[in-house]
Amino acid sequence: MENAIIVKNLTKKYDGFQLDNVSFQIPIGSIVGLIGENGAGKSTVIRSILGLMPIDGGEVKVLGHNVKAGEKESSWREQIGVVFDECNFPHGLKVKNIQSIMEKIYHTWDSDKFEVFLKRFELPLNKKVKDLSKGMKMKLSIAAALSHDSRVLILDEATSGLDPVVRNEILDIFREFIEDGAHSVFISSHITSDIEKISDYIMLIHKGKLLLTENKDELLYNYAIVRCTKAQAEMIPEDMIVGIEKNAFETSVLIKDKERFKESSFYKEEEQKGENNFILDRASIEDLLLYIVKSKLS
Amino acid sequence: MKGLILKDFYLLKSYGKQYVLIFGAMIIYALFMRSSSFAMIYFVLMGSTVVLSSMSMDEAVSFHKFALTMPVNLSTIIKSKYILFLITIGIGTAVSILMELVLTFVSSDARIWISFGREEFAATVTVFVLANAISIPFMFKLGVEKARYINICSMLAVGGFLVISATMGDKIGLSIGRLDEILSSNEFVGLCIAIGVISLTVSYLVAVKIAENKEW
Numbered sequence: 067m068e069n070a071i072i073v074k075n076l077t078k079k080y081d082g083f084q085l086d087n088v089s090f091q092i093p094i095g096s097i098v099g100l101i102g103e104n105g106a107g108k109s110t111v112i113r114s115i116l117g118l119m120p121i122d123g124g125e126v127k128v129l130g131h132n133v134k135a136g137e138k139e140s141s142w143r144e145q146i147g148v149v150f151d152e153c154n155f156p157h158g159l160k161v162k163n164i165q166s167i168m169e170k171i172y173h174t175w176d177s178d179k180f181e182v183f184l185k186r187f188e189l190p191l192n193k194k195v196k197d198l199s200k201g202m203k204m205k206l207s208i209a210a211a212l213s214h215d216s217r218v219l220i221l222d223e224a225t226s227g228l229d230p231v232v233r234n235e236i237l238d239i240f241r242e243f244i245e246d247g248a249h250s251v252f253i254s255s256h257i258t259s260d261i262e263k264i265s266d267y268i269m270l271i272h273k274g275k276l277l278l279t280e281n282k283d284e285l286l287y288n289y290a291i292v293r294c295t296k297a298q299a300e301m302i303p304e305d306m307i308v309g310i311e312k313n314a315f316e317t318s319v320l321i322k323d324k325e326r327f328k329e330s331s332f333y334k335e336e337e338q339k340g341e342n343n344f345i346l347d348r349a350s351i352e353d354l355l356l357y358i359v360k361s362k363l364s
Numbered sequence: 365m366k367g368l369i370l371k372d373f374y375l376l377k378s379y380g381k382q383y384v385l386i387f388g389a390m391i392i393y394a395l396f397m398r399s400s401s402f403a404m405i406y407f408v409l410m411g412s413t414v415v416l417s418s419m420s421m422d423e424a425v426s427f428h429k430f431a432l433t434m435p436v437n438l439s440t441i442i443k444s445k446y447i448l449f450l451i452t453i454g455i456g457t458a459v460s461i462l463m464e465l466v467l468t469f470v471s472s473d474a475r476i477w478i479s480f481g482r483e484e485f486a487a488t489v490t491v492f493v494l495a496n497a498i499s500i501p502f503m504f505k506l507g508v509e510k511a512r513y514i515n516i517c518s519m520l521a522v523g524g525f526l527v528i529s530a531t532m533g534d535k536i537g538l539s540i541g542r543l544d545e546i547l548s549s550n551e552f553v554g555l556c557i558a559i560g561v562i563s564l565t566v567s568y569l570v571a572v573k574i575a576e577n578k579e580w
Contacts, residue, residue, distance in 0.1 A: 116433050119579035136576040140437040154430030156421045158378040159371065167374070170367030171434050194378070220433075 070094045070129060070218045070250040076114055077123035078274075085110050085274040087124070092218070092267075095247040097240060099261030099282075100254040101355055102271035108254040111271065112222045115252075116148060129217060144174055147211030151223035153203035155210075157196035161189050164210060174215035183209035201232035208236060212243065219243060221253040225260050233257075237264045258352040262286075268351060272359050282351075290324040291353060293317075293345040301332040309357030320349055320357035368436065368444040369451075372418045376452075379417075386410065391463065400467055401480050404460035405488055411456020412492040415449040415500065416515060420508040429580040442504070442571050446564060449496055457489055482549050486556040487526060493560040495519040497567035504575045 071092035078085040085107050092098045102108050113119050115126055120135040131142040155164055161184065169175040187205040195203060204224060211219060225233045240251050241264060255261055261268060268285055270278035299310065299317040306327060308320040321327050333344060390403040422428055431441055499515035547555065
């Protein structure tokens, strides 16, 4: 499978923070979600991919183009659409002005497509950006990002601050965007439910380190939360444990191989005794984030 | 480039009524005072500060970061601001000259008008050009608000230097005020244009260097 984005050993150092040898690929035709808590490095990864800042090491390729900060070559950006966490169009512009501006910036700007999006999103042409609601502003940004020859959509916290109805509507558009198998979406968010809904692959970043890159379905199938007693938790092999949460009443363990866990001798023994108090629950993406981050912190 | 400048003009248009109002007020002021000098300075000043306002509106929504995700490179973004500056200071200068011409034409006695000479007006425009040549790179380095202060300080410093040189320098025979003895009016205007072109070119190169090292 070809990749839309390739990141190899990406390193960026700041005082008190380092993006540490981050490597991953975004396959064409897929939606990849990047999750992590605030300050984990999601935006630094995205800004590096877009060449918005110099990097200290590594390599970034977008649609085969070697990205470098401050480079003169910019035509490759014709094929990417970007939406940040806020609408970046100056507030004094009217929606119809954006149409005229963008068609002078993008050679591949498709006015008809933009108008279709405006109608679909019910965005009034004569309204100024400052008079639009937050949801409408994001829809306007998305409409602009999709109305040229964009093959990759890069979204940095684009759904944060939006109500569930608008978020769902926007997620539907991302799904439609990749339907033909030729487009890709790379979305970062700390709203894990959004990522869980649409992503094919999930990446988890924590303190500048990429801790997890997996197919979402496999992730949801393989990972599970085991609720048990403290003594039972001690029976689980360490290599199976991703994170543990203990309180006075129960111990919860995030395990990374549900089937192997079910096949393990201690689980079967408990079952044979008829005293199996292991409760296996589905682990959501949010659970993964919480358990992994918590285990790293402890 | 065209798209970026068009964006600035759309934003400028949204302040159109205010500009017309100020223009009208300045004309009335000039008629009332029978002096076009202040209004002339004001129009050029207005033209020269449009770039600051435009940068401020861009900065408020991180537009430059966004623009760098489009098929536009950094030097084009910076160049568009310098072109905007040239256009707007050009408009300010043209409006000033036009106002001067119209007012002296409609006035029954043009001689009682207190107005600028060519050299004084050229020197005034050059002060604004120099002040912006100094402050525009700072907009990319420190942000618009700090650059606004640098702009005012630069205007005062350059203007003050010229005034002091012109008035005090006479005494020691090294005055800018005595330039007319060695330069004709046309040569003086030419010198002002040359200073403007050189300062803006250097300023643009410095702004590009600053922006290249910036994280957007």
